[in-house]
Amino acid sequence: MELPINTVTRGPAPAPSAAGRITGGGWMRCCADRERGGKMIVADVTAACLLPLQSGIPRTTRGVFRLLQARRPGVEPVMWQPFLHSFTRLPPPAQRLLEDPFASAGARAPQDWTVPLLAASFRHLAAGGWERRPLDLPDGAVFLATSLFPDNRMAYLARRLRAPGRKWRAVLIFHDAIPLADPHVPAPARPFHRALLRLVAAFDRVVCVSRASEAELHRLWERDGVQPAATVVAPWPVPFEGPRPAYRPPPQGRPVVLCVGRLKRVKNHRILLEACERLWREGLDFGLDLIGCGDVPYESADVFRALRVLEAAGRPVRWRGHVPEAELHQAYQEASLTAFPSLMEGFGLPLVESFWHGRPVVCGGSGAVGEVARGPGVVEADVADAASLAAALRSLLADPARRQELARAASARPLRTWDDYWPDLEACL
Numbered sequence: 001m002e003l004p005i006n007t008v009t010r011g012p013a014p015a016p017s018a019a020g021r022i023t024g025g026g027w028m029r030c031c032a033d034r035e036r037g038g039k040m041i042v043a044d045v046t047a048a049c050l051l052p053l054q055s056g057i058p059r060t061t062r063g064v065f066r067l068l069q070a071r072r073p074g075v076e077p078v079m080w081q082p083f084l085h086s087f088t089r090l091p092p093p094a095q096r097l098l099e100d101p102f103a104s105a106g107a108r109a110p111q112d113w114t115v116p117l118l119a120a121s122f123r124h125l126a127a128g129g130w131e132r133r134p135l136d137l138p139d140g141a142v143f144l145a146t147s148l149f150p151d152n153r154m155a156y157l158a159r160r161l162r163a164p165g166r167k168w169r170a171v172l173i174f175h176d177a178i179p180l181a182d183p184h185v186p187a188p189a190r191p192f193h194r195a196l197l198r199l200v201a202a203f204d205r206v207v208c209v210s211r212a213s214e215a216e217l218h219r220l221w222e223r224d225g226v227q228p229a230a231t232v233v234a235p236w237p238v239p240f241e242g243p244r245p246a247y248r249p250p251p252q253g254r255p256v257v258l259c260v261g262r263l264k265r266v267k268n269h270r271i272l273l274e275a276c277e278r279l280w281r282e283g284l285d286f287g288l289d290l291i292g293c294g295d296v297p298y299e300s301a302d303v304f305r306a307l308r309v310l311e312a313a314g315r316p317v318r319w320r321g322h323v324p325e326a327e328l329h330q331a332y333q334e335a336s337l338t339a340f341p342s343l344m345e346g347f348g349l350p351l352v353e354s355f356w357h358g359r360p361v362v363c364g365g366s367g368a369v370g371e372v373a374r375g376p377g378v379v380e381a382d383v384a385d386a387a388s389l390a391a392a393l394r395s396l397l398a399d400p401a402r403r404q405e406l407a408r409a410a411s412a413r414p415l416r417t418w419d420d421y422w423p424d425l426e427a428c429l
Contacts, residue, residue, distance in 0.1 A: 041068060041074070042143050042144070043078070043143075045061050048097065049094035049098050050094070051112070051117065053101065054322070056347070057146075058101070063237075063239050065146070077089075078133045083121060083122060085152060087134070090130075094124055101324075110294075111294040112295055113295050113297075140167065140168065142169045143171070145171070147175060148199070150192035162202055169205075171204065174206050177213075177220055178266060181216070198224070201226045206230070207231075207424075210233065210235060211368075212367045235416060238356045239349055239353070247411040249407060250404065250407050254285055254287060255336035255400075256287040258334075258339070259288070259289070259291070259338065260328070261342060262294070267341070267343075268384075271389060273288075273306045273310060276288050279393060289317075290319040291319075291323055333357060337393075337396050337406075339393065340362070340373075341363065341383040341389060343383065345368045346368055351369070355415055356415055357411075359377075360403060362380075376410065377411075379395060381393075
């Protein structure tokens with residue numbers, strides 16, 4: 001994957017060890033590090049602290065925080081509490097979710113959208129154990145936002161970031177601007193997302209997860225007449241911890257297609273299900289394994305209805321919405337190939353996860369998906385067209401020798417680890 005690393009491309013001049021238990025001593029360690037001449041780092045990890053989510057942003061948020069804990073032990077995690085209009089230190093339930101979203105056995109698969117997230121914030125507030133943490137940071141400190149959403153923290157951050165004489169540094173990891181590119185996003189929501197992009201420009205450094213993400217950000221800033229911030233491209237590493245597993249050829253027997261992604265319209269499950277139904281009608285024998293939580297109900301419900309129709313017809317399709325890392329790793333090992341039919345992405349973690357496990361991928365070839373996937377072990381398709389997607393899947397499902405060839409090619413691709421990611425992040429702090 002030929003991606004530029006740690007290079008400021010636009011704007012004005014301007015394997016980590018496993019995480020230990022997070023305790024209330026984080027603030028004291030921050031102060032102690034500063035007394036020793038270290039740099040205070042306060043990290044907004046809200047995305048990983050509300051629900052036991054395993055979608056992309058919560059997973060990378062946990063990964064970034066573990067990396068910071070290993071390299072900068074004094075890092076202080078904070079979360080946004082919308083009912084207090086303030087950041088807070090992590091209450092015990094949030095600490096547990098940041099450490100391990102599967103600490104509670106049998107947890108129900110959550111939905112990743114506004115109402116469940118607000119309900120989780122209220123539960124944290126009602127449970128107690130929280131403490132306000134204003135962003136009144138000393139000179140030279142760093143505030144790292146691992147993601148940013150159009151909620152009421154926008155007004156709070158705007159005041160802090162634009163305060164005259166601010167002498168602490170603000171860094172943002174920017175994922176994508178999909179809500180402004182997706183025509184199905186309701187019109188009343190668009191002004192909030194445009195305001196969010198103006199806020200992004202107030203950060204001192206913006207770390208974009210792909211070239212495509214960076215280009216779209218600058219395009220939107222230019223369209224809206226916004227003075228751009230300095231940006232850096234630092235692609236995500238493979239989010240799995242530990243060494244890369246030894247290559248295991250795709251299993252023999254009935255092939256299995258794995259698709260990892262939230263049940264959201266832009267992830268394009270409906271077209272994937274239609275493509276698979278075409279192949280089943282042709283007589284191809286294969287299984288389809290879907291892993292990913294629900295999203296906005298009216299979007300996820302559409303996928304669930306299609307799944308019920310296929311299940312009623314006896315099609316070998318399975319959905320799992322809530323799996324820990326070990327089970328996700330096993331799912332990749334048991335798959336023959338993966339399908340990633342997403343229409344819009346900021347990066348596309350399932351792509352690098354598939355290569356990590358030596359599995360070929362069927363996906364689109366444009367935007368961030370094309371950027372990350374470009375190379376061996378990939379079959380491109382027009383993922384907006386069920387016939388094209390079916391043809392790409394057929395080319396692997398009906399040809400075991402080609403599957404094996406592309407699997408080996410995928411396993412040989414060089415991939416970034418958290419150790420590779422650290423110098424890029426450290427240079428921005």
